[in-house]
Amino acid sequence: MSKPKTLSIIAFSSDFGKIHYALATAAAAVATNMNVTIMFTMGAIRAVTVDSSGVPGWGVFTNAKTKTEGFGQDEINQSKGIAGFEELFTACSSMGVKFLICEMGLKAEGIQAEELRKDVHFEPGGLVTFLNSADAEGNIVFI
Numbered sequence: 608m609s610k611p612k613t614l615s616i617i618a619f620s621s622d623f624g625k626i627h628y629a630l631a632t633a634a635a636a637v638a639t640n641m642n643v644t645i646m647f648t649m650g651a652i653r654a655v656t657v658d659s660s661g662v663p664g665w666g667v668f669t670n671a672k673t674k675t676e677g678f679g680q681d682e683i684n685q686s687k688g689i690a691g692f693e694e695l696f697t698a699c700s701s702m703g704v705k706f707l708i709c710e711m712g713l714k715a716e717g718i719q720a721e722e723l724r725k726d727v728h729f730e731p732g733g734l735v736t737f738l739n740s741a742d743a744e745g746n747i748v749f750i
Contacts, residue, residue: 613642613745615737620750621650623668623677623692627684629750630695637702642745645699646737647729648709649716651750655696655706655729656722663724665692700727705740707732 614636618629629645637643647655656664668677675683677692685691690698700706708729713720723729730736741747 613644613742615741615745615747616643616645617737617747617749618645618647618651618654619649621653621668623665623670623675623680624672625750626651626654626665626668627681627692627695629748630692630699631690632748633704634690634695634698634702637699637704642705642742643699643703644705644707644737644740646707646709646732648712652708652712652716652718655708655724655727656718657724658722663693664722696727706730707737707740709733709737 614633616629616633618626620626633643633645653664654668658664666676666678666681669675670677670680673680681692706727706729708720708723708731710731710733720731
């Protein structure tokens with residue numbers, strides 16, 4: 608059995624650990640020559656927002672297991688040699704991971720497109736866009 612050519616991830620959760628792992632999974636997959644798409648929707652969209660001061664939205668997420676706020680958990684992870692959130696995000700972006708932003712999720716969460724990070728290209732869309740970008744021989748993961 609050959610390896611799938613694509614990995615399509617639906618990032619739904621607002622749990623720091625889950626979104627961090629979604630990015631780690633995407634980075635590993637694209638590093639092994641898979642085409643990767645992550646669709647951020649609902650609470651996960653906050654992971655790719657910044658406030659008016661440029662502070663990333665993922666920092667206020669909480670790790671469900673440790674109850675630690677995102678910035679603190681990121682420091683803990685990095686002190687253990689685990690890639691930081693920004694490092695993973697930058698790696699995914701530079702290696703060609705495609706980022707989709709769910710239009711329904713933006714509306715449901717009351718987030719404006721202007722609140723999204725400016726350093727990354729996001730394609731707007733929804734489930735139809737996401738499913739059309741997924742390969743019939745690929746894998747879809749819901750996080």
